[in-house]
Amino acid sequence: MVDHSNNNLMVLGADMTGPGACLSELPVFKFRYEAMVSPLPPNRTIEMVGLHLEAKPDPSPSVLVLNIGALKEPNCPEDHRVYMPTGKAAFHRMGFYSNVDASFRPKFSRGTSDRVSLYVERAYPEGGKPDADEISAYSRTVIQELQDWGWVRNVDVMDPTWIEVAHTWSWADSQWKQQAIASLEAHDIYPVGRYARWVFQGIADSVRDGLMAGATVTSLQWRSAEEVHPRQKRSQGTV
Ligand SMILES: Cc1cc2nc3c(=O)[nH]c(=O)nc-3n(C[C@H](O)[C@H](O)[C@H](O)COP(=O)(O)OP(=O)(O)OC[C@H]3O[C@@H](n4cnc5c(N)ncnc54)[C@H](O)[C@@H]3O)c2cc1C
Numbered sequence: 504m505v506d507h508s509n510n511n512l513m514v515l516g517a518d519m520t521g522p523g524a525c526l527s528e529l530p531v532f533k534f535r536y537e538a539m540v541s542p543l544p545p546n547r548t549i550e551m552v553g554l555h556l557e558a559k560p561d562p563s564p565s566v567l568v569l570n571i572g573a574l575k576e577p578n579c580p581e582d583h584r585v586y587m588p589t590g591k592a593a594f595h596r597m598g599f600y601s602n603v604d605a606s607f608r609p610k611f612s613r614g615t616s617d618r619v620s621l622y623v624e625r626a627y628p629e630g631g632k633p634d635a636d637e638i639s640a641y642s643r644t645v646i647q648e649l650q651d652w653g654w655v656r657n658v659d660v661m662d663p664t665w666i667e668v669a670h671t672w673s674w675a676d677s678q679w680k681q682q683a684i685a686s687l688e689a690h691d692i693y694p695v696g697r698y699a700r701w702v703f704q705g706i707a708d709s710v711r712d713g714l715m716a717g718a719t720v721t722s723l724q725w726r727s728a729e730e731v732h733p734r735q736k737r738s739q740g741t742v
Pocket residue numbers: 542543544547566568624666668669670695696697698699704705706707709710713
């Protein structure tokens with residue numbers, strides 16, 4: 504939370520006590536900042552900071568990424584990426600880490616090339632996160648489909664990753680992005696990176712943004728930082 508009326512005071516609640524901790528007992532940190540660099544997507548930052556915009560937020564579908572390590576079958580493509588407009592499991596894109604570089608395979612299989620490491624991406628509308636059972640069922644369908652195609656045999660490892668804001672779209676004539684960025688910058692919060700600036704760019708451009716932001720940040724000074732423990736927090740009524 505940022506208190507703009509109080510000279511850019513940021514208040515953070517931090518879970519230092521592990522799962523099951525009571526929210527009201529969490530330590531609270533207060534920072535006064537000159538400027539803040541944020542890589543978060545502006546729809547989240549705007550919400551966290553408590554700002555209000557006139558424009559309707561632009562849409563941002565989520566993506567479930569299944570990372571898979573498996574025994575390779577002869578039909579497995581040599582491509583880096585493959586797009587799938589149709590299919591039983593309804594994923595839209597796959598990529599093959601180990602076709603980019605052999606180091607993505609386990610050490611023991613780098614000489615034999617009998618393993619493949621790949622990712623499978625499926626898009627979801629905002630707020631449409633599947634539960635654990637749905638992810639398990641979907642994962643089984645994906646593996647079955649890849650086996651049916653003769654791309655993989657046994658699966659060694661599989662790990663699902665949920666990316667809440669994965670794609671950044673804009674409504675026709677939308678002014679939301681411009682309003683969001685201008686509004687954050689007016690509060691000395693500078694959005695940096697692919698999601699924060701709501702642009703389409705790859706990893707290389709994002710690394711460049713990070714290096715530039717890092718060089719700028721070294722010239723900033725944190726004016727003060729203090730920790731307020733739950734007991735003090737309640738008596739001071741900070742959160
Ligand atoms: C599925 C997928 C596949 C991609 N494949 C490629 C590819 O093959 N090649 C390529 O060049 N680029 C690819 N990209 C794009 C690439 O990932 C991005 O350009 C790059 O990672 C963006 O870096 P960044 O530092 O700007 O943002 P990020 O690395 O996304 O940093 C933003 C950070 O903010 C954090 N964050 C977000 N919301 C919150 C919140 N509410 N609270 C706290 N923290 C939050 C996130 O956890 C993250 O750590 C892909 C992107 C996706 C989603």
